[in-house]
Amino acid sequence: MTSAAASSRQRVLDALNHRQPDRVPVDFGSTSVTGIHVSVVAGLRRHYGLEQRPVKVHEPGQMLGLVDDDLRDAMGIDTVSIMPAKTSYGFLNENWKPWVLNGLEVLVAEGFRTTIDTNGDTLLYPQGDLTAAPSGRMPAGGFFFDVIVRQNDFDPEHLDPADNCEEFQPIGDADLDVLQRSVAAVQGCGRAIVAGFGGTGFGDIARVPGPGLKVPRGIRDVTEWYVSTRSRRDYIHQVFQRQCEVALGNLERIRQRVGNSVDAVYICGTDFGTQSSAFCSVATLRELWVPYYREINNWVHANTTWKCFKHSCGSVERFFETFIDAGFDIINPVQCSAVGMEPAMLKEKYGSRLVFWGGGIDTQQTLPFGSPAEVREQALRRLEIFAPGGGFVFNTVHNIQAGTPVENVVAMLDAVKEFHHA
Amino acid sequence: MPDLQKLYDAVLNGDQKTSVAITREALDAGTDPMVLITNYMVPAMDEVGRLFECEDYFVPELLLSARAMKGSLELIRPLLAARGDEPVGRVVIGTVKGDLHDIGKNLVGSMLEGGGFEVIDLGADVSAERFIEAVQTKNANIVCLSALLTVTMPSMRTTIEAMKAAGVRDKVKIMVGGAPVTSQFAEEIGADGYSDNASSAVALARRLRAEATA
Numbered sequence A: 001m002t003s004a005a006a007s008s009r010q011r012v013l014d015a016l017n018h019r020q021p022d023r024v025p026v027d028f029g030s031t032s033v034t035g036i037h038v039s040v041v042a043g044l045r046r047h048y049g050l051e052q053r054p055v056k057v058h059e060p061g062q063m064l065g066l067v068d069d070d071l072r073d074a075m076g077i078d079t080v081s082i083m084p085a086k087t088s089y090g091f092l093n094e095n096w097k098p099w100v101l102n103g104l105e106v107l108v109a110e111g112f113r114t115t116i117d118t119n120g121d122t123l124l125y126p127q128g129d130l131t132a133a134p135s136g137r138m139p140a141g142g143f144f145f146d147v148i149v150r151q152n153d154f155d156p157e158h159l160d161p162a163d164n165c166e167e168f169q170p171i172g173d174a175d176l177d178v179l180q181r182s183v184a185a186v187q188g189c190g191r192a193i194v195a196g197f198g199g200t201g202f203g204d205i206a207r208v209p210g211p212g213l214k215v216p217r218g219i220r221d222v223t224e225w226y227v228s229t230r231s232r233r234d235y236i237h238q239v240f241q242r243q244c245e246v247a248l249g250n251l252e253r254i255r256q257r258v259g260n261s262v263d264a265v266y267i268c269g270t271d272f273g274t275q276s277s278a279f280c281s282v283a284t285l286r287e288l289w290v291p292y293y294r295e296i297n298n299w300v301h302a303n304t305t306w307k308c309f310k311h312s313c314g315s316v317e318r319f320f321e322t323f324i325d326a327g328f329d330i331i332n333p334v335q336c337s338a339v340g341m342e343p344a345m346l347k348e349k350y351g352s353r354l355v356f357w358g359g360g361i362d363t364q365q366t367l368p369f370g371s372p373a374e375v376r377e378q379a380l381r382r383l384e385i386f387a388p389g390g391g392f393v394f395n396t397v398h399n400i401q402a403g404t405p406v407e408n409v410v411a412m413l414d415a416v417k418e419f420h421h422a
Numbered sequence B: 001m002p003d004l005q006k007l008y009d010a011v012l013n014g015d016q017k018t019s020v021a022i023t024r025e026a027l028d029a030g031t032d033p034m035v036l037i038t039n040y041m042v043p044a045m046d047e048v049g050r051l052f053e054c055e056d057y058f059v060p061e062l063l064l065s066a067r068a069m070k071g072s073l074e075l076i077r078p079l080l081a082a083r084g085d086e087p088v089g090r091v092v093i094g095t096v097k098g099d100l101h102d103i104g105k106n107l108v109g110s111m112l113e114g115g116g117f118e119v120i121d122l123g124a125d126v127s128a129e130r131f132i133e134a135v136q137t138k139n140a141n142i143v144c145l146s147a148l149l150t151v152t153m154p155s156m157r158t159t160i161e162a163m164k165a166a167g168v169r170d171k172v173k174i175m176v177g178g179a180p181v182t183s184q185f186a187e188e189i190g191a192d193g194y195s196d197n198a199s200s201a202v203a204l205a206r207r208l209r210a211e212a213t214a
Helices: A008-016 A038-047 A069-075 A173-186 A222-231 A233-261 A282-303 A317-325 A343-350 A372-386 A406-421 B005-012 B016-028 B033-053 B059-082 B103-114 B128-138 B153-165 B183-188 B198-213
Strands: A055-059 A079-082 A097-101 A104-108 A114-116 A122-124 A136-138 A192-195 A264-268 A307-311 A330-332 A355-357 B090-095 B118-121 B142-146 B173-177
Touching (some): A008 A192, A038 A055, A038 A069, A038 A406, A079 A173, A222 A233, A222 B103, A233 A282, A282 A317, A372 A406, B005 B016, B005 B033, B016 B059, B090 B103, B090 B128, B103 B142, B103 B198, B128 B142, B128 B153, B153 B183, B173 B198
Parallel strands (some): A055 A104, A079 A192
Antiparallel strands (some): A097 A104
């Protein structure tokens, strides 16, 4: 542990409380939307001359690699991560075993069980159960798993909200033990603790198909879900209401175990934006989502010191006032390339009320396809805009994708260091 | 004879039950199926596109209207085929090799159908060979390539290169789209057009057809 890490938590807390930190805090790897593809983690370990060992895949869908302490030190990262006990595919992240991704040896959890289909695609199974229908598919030569939609026939006149809530159950003692142990292991490490407890993502489209369920019931098809937010709004309300009740109970049980050791909590990853527009109106957000967001965030603020983290890709500036009103403290990934997401405007309008966790560099064009000089230039510009007065945690716009040149990631991190020393 | 304005309204409001019922009634009463499409359904979908552009409608509304339109088209298409009527264009659409994302592609396909095009949907993770085969066998005028991932965008380029090598590139216009795709990228890989949303994809397809037939 370096001495710099000792002040990392304070740096993040300053940023989260809109005070000017000694330098801009940096996050990579604390959540499933601020991470790094396992192949790039391996490349970074090579670049920084760290021990060469297979990297653990801690998030199987996006194949995110675990960022260990030595790499955190090398990259200047100020955060650590607490993930739910089970992955989105329903198996525990434990008992690591070797697996090969396009020639790269990695480690995956014991429950990460796959088969190869006749096209050469890799299939991943819910809860590691090879007798269940597979719930994830990685195309041959691909880098990620996409959720397989397993939509059973349903009677639209007799939908039961319990079916869409099967994955939202009261947290058990075993999972609480895992969370408690995970927090204890990093408590006092000097870095800010960012937790994803699960269960508070309302209608997160990556989770709607139920990849961790052996036989998902209810509305599980992505298109059908989107349509239902318009045509079956009462049903969606019933699902969210049930989910919210369970989540509030779980948060209280988690709070009893981990207290205020956690600094920020990932609440919801539902995307409301597209590249150029939105998935719904502000009025729909307020009517369908905000009541539940408010219940969760109000509970968090009334009972803990955790800060509430909202992820939404795309063109979402129109929703920022509503997110603030609903009690969110942090917005991620700050997709500045989307329409209406101009960074200086965002900082000016919302910088004192929302923490921008992300926005450091574009991951659709600049980071994967730009030159190191272009990467440096954009990162420095974003730092100049977002850093003043705190309220900024440096991170890329969403995860660093497979295929991103390591020299570009290094150029980005060097730009952060350059900014600090300027 | 049913009130055909209700067909327009049903498509606009995404009411599939009503749009199918009125279409059936109208066809039973002897209405020319082309009249239903040209005078009511396409104008309704154009209005849906307009509402989407000005952000009164969003993806769920677009999907509901497209479903209503599709329900009616399923009744109409066999009649048009039987009498040899040609669509305004024939589009082969798919998400490129290595990419399984299909929501955006499905939306574009639905809106193109709503715009009067015949859409041959090859699905997701589609190889260049399958695009080429579809162009050769389906008499297509337009090929739409979709990609959501930065790592699969290069498949768009290789698909176009393979179409050139197979001698089918110049038989069609090629449109590209998807979250990381830009007009600059479209130009770089030699596509004929780029659209950043499903509604403007219809306008682009119409323009490309007009250019090709001018």
